[in-house]
Structure formats: structure tokens, C-alpha cells
Amino acid sequence: MTLALIDYGAGNLHSVANALRAAGAEDVAITADPSVVRAADRIVLPGVGSFKACAAGLWGISGMVEAMTERVQVGGAPFLGICVGMQLLATRGLEHGVTEGLGWIDGQVQKIERTDPRIKIPHMGWNDVGLGRHDPASGLIEPGEAYFLHSYHFAPDDGASVAAMTDHGGGLVAAVAKDNVVGVQFHPEKSQGYGLSLLARFLEWKP
Structure with missing residues (x-):
């Protein structure tokens, strides 16, 4: 099984690759080659930084978004987006202006609103992950505690796409899912251990 870890200059690739291997992945291809993505069995899109910069990096690779769309949206390959890689699933992001996303899960990425002066932004550090009202990820996401670092959050149009929530001065979406696509x-x-268990389940996930 080949797993394509997309290199578009916006992720801590080697940490993610090492975690995937620790979770059981045998063939992790760190790649900026659309043909590799088009042939992969599973795809992971990491992301660190602003929505605008990450979108520019992804769309800046000729043919990459088309290859992702063909393999995931048409071919049905399981897909995992991490941090800004999850946010890019949205219709648009509002960080540094309006930037179009992949539009695979309708919604927008907007700034976390400070509802309590004691709440710090960015949301950084360990926090609980609780399941959403539905189970769009078919058991992939489990309750636990995970490490967060973000100032913007994904607000989906449809609550049925929310796979998990966390609380930081109010509810924030911790994971989204739709069909063969999941984002955390x-x-x-x-x-x-929580993260490695999630990655291990993703490697076995059959949506």
C-alpha cells in the first residue's frame, strides 16, 4: 500500500512521515509529484501556517489539486488532512482576505473569537477531543486528548460533517469527515499514543 504525503512547502513532513511509519505505514512517499498522488492508495495532506499561504503552495504545484481531486473525489482513496490540511477542505478561508479552498466539505475557516478574556489565542497545547453528534468518519475518530495549535477554525455549513469537537472558550470543530475524506x-x-492510534486506524480505514 502506497501512502502519498503531499509536499507543498507547508507542513512538518518528516514528523508526520515518522508518525505514519510508527503507526504501521510501510510505504510513505513524500511527494510533490501529481502522478505519485494519482497512483497512491491513501493520501495525507499536512499543513502549518496560514490558510492563504498553504493554498498558494498547494495550487502552485501544477496539476496537484487536479490529481488529488481525481484520486480522492473520483477514485475514492482515503484522505486525511492535518491542521491547515484539514482547513483546506473548506469552501474558503478568511485569513488575510478571502481564499478559496478545495470545497470538499462546505464551510469556511474563520478566526477563533475570544469570548472569555482568560482564553488565549492561538489555541495551543493539549485539549480534549469529544465525538460529534454524528459518526461521519465511521469510527475513525475516538475520544481522547490531542495537541492543538491554531488561531483559525473550520466552521462547516452542515453539522453532519462534524466528526469531533473540542472546547476552548466555546466549542471548536476538532475533526470533520465526509465519505472517504477526514480532517483533524x-x-x-x-x-x-492518541495520535498514533488515530493514524493506525486511518491506515486500515475502509470508508
């Missing part, structure tokens, strides 16, 4: 706002590669 937290960093599995920094979330120790």
Missing part, C-alpha cells in the same frame, strides 16, 4: 484540526504526530 489537531496534530496526530504531536499527540503521542
